Amino acid sequence: MPSSHPGGDLPVPPGPGVPGGLVLPAAELVERFSRSSGPGGQSVNTTDSRVELEWDVASSAALDEPQRARLLRRLRTRLVAGRLVVDASEHRSQHRNRVAARERLAAVVREGLAPPPPPRRPTRPSRGSKERRLEAKRQRGETKALRRRVTD
Numbered sequence: 001m002p003s004s005h006p007g008g009d010l011p012v013p014p015g016p017g018v019p020g021g022l023v024l025p026a027a028e029l030v031e032r033f034s035r036s037s038g039p040g041g042q043s044v045n046t047t048d049s050r051v052e053l054e055w056d057v058a059s060s061a062a063l064d065e066p067q068r069a070r071l072l073r074r075l076r077t078r079l080v081a082g083r084l085v086v087d088a089s090e091h092r093s094q095h096r097n098r099v100a101a102r103e104r105l106a107a108v109v110r111e112g113l114a115p116p117p118p119p120r121r122p123t124r125p126s127r128g129s130k131e132r133r134l135e136a137k138r139q140r141g142e143t144k145a146l147r148r149r150v151t152d
Contacts, residue, residue: 006031006098012106017070017113024062024109030054031098036089050089053101055109058082067113074112084108 010029012022033048057063057071057079078084086108088101125133 006095006102010102010106012109012113015110015114017067017115018110022062022067022109022113024055024060024105028055028060028062029105031101033094036092036097049092049094049097050087051094051097051101052085052087053098053105054083054085055105056083071109071112075108078108 009026010024012018012024014021030053032052032054034050034052035048036050057068057075059082060068063071072079072082075084084105086101086105088097088104091097091100
């Protein structure tokens with residue numbers, strides 16, 4: 001698979017829900033740059049090192065219908081009008097922030113396409129575990145009783 005260098009297609013590595021991986025075309029990705037907040041050096045007020053990476057989930061050609069439906073459902077709290085926006089500003093270099101934003105977007109998409117975990121099957125505590133718990137409570141009670149004032 002191609003690397004996730006800034007400006008090119010964005011590969012999403014294989015995983016649960018995406019067994020063959022996925023490639024988001026560069027034409028569907030929108031990058032915006034702005035000034036990062038926080039401390040910096042001499043170039044803090046002049047360089048646009050913060051990166052916002054935007055991808056339209058609702059109209060992407062890279063997804064089939066079941067994948068699109070799953071992503072729209074799982075990421076509904078993060079989407080704005082069907083678009084997923086990820087930003088990165090932790091590095092001082094714009095290039096490193098671009099790479100970080102692309103990696104973050106790929107991770108969010110991969111996690112969103114993963115199938116939900118199987119439901120929990122309720123179990124009951126075993127007889128031995130109940131007995132051990134009650135014995136531990138008894139021991140703790142005795143320890144505390146020994147700390148009390150002695151009366152005749």
